[in-house]
Amino acid sequence: MLYWRVTRPDFGDAQIDVLADHFSPVLSSPEHIPDEWTLLKARLYLEPQLLTTLTWEDVNRLHRDTCPNVLELIDLILTIPASTADCERGFNIMKVVKSDWRSSLKADTLSDLLLMQLSSPPISEFDPSAAVELWHTDCIRGRRPNFKDCSKQVADTDSDMSDSEADDVVIT
Structure with missing residues (x-):
């Protein structure tokens, strides 16, 4: 050939x-x-x-x-797709996202929801801790003023105590 x-x-x-x-x-x-x-x-x-x-x-x-x-x-x-499978998958997901209860979504909101649905990893692989931490800390006014991150709290108390104070702590 x-x-x-x-x-x-x-x-x-x-x-x-x-x-x-x-x-x-x-x-x-x-x-x-x-x-x-x-x-x-x-x-x-x-x-x-x-x-x-x-x-x-x-x-x-x-x-x-x-x-x-x-x-x-x-x-x-x-750039021309070989099949319409991706388009069909997108329309099926759009039917799930834009149900009768959500029929008045604006185009930007619908686009954002579809992007998240099509591009996000499966829920079994998703670790939300970074997103939760960002949500708690990245705002003008605190969302939960009494929220304390447990992992930081343990590290902070260990570093604040002197050696003599650490010896006096009794754990029951």
């Missing part, structure tokens, strides 16, 4: 023309794409043994200055 591509210099030209025509409203210079496609193919096939190890990031980094428009088209095509 690789030999056929190397010996046929016109492979992919018709498909690139169709894609460039279709996406021309969002591309910066679609008229340069066919020439850049030919140039990109020629540069990539100068060393065919490297084709098995090159990643898309390598191609982008190496040829961004000489073939920017065709790489822009390929980046655009790579």
Whole structure:
């Protein structure tokens, strides 16, 4: 298959023309794409043994200055999802979040709730201690003025006592 591509210099030209025509409203210079496609193919096939190890990031980094428009088209095509599973998952979660009881949520609130639902770790892996501590301490006026963090309280009492006082403490 690789030999056929190397010996046929016109492979992919018709498909690139169709894609460039279709996406021309969002591309910066679609008229340069066919020439850049030919140039990109020629540069990539100068060393065919490297084709098995090159990643898309390598191609982008190496040829961004000489073939920017065709790489822009390929980046655009790579952003198209292969399936609609992610979209369907998002709509299912939105149905759970925006129930009949919460039908009047504003767009920002709904967006924030969906982001938390889609991006958060499972509840079994979540450790809320950092969030609780931030909630207690990061405000203008204390939420619970009598709240004392037990872990800090033990450390504070140990450091405040002198050695002679520590000897006098009787634990029952």
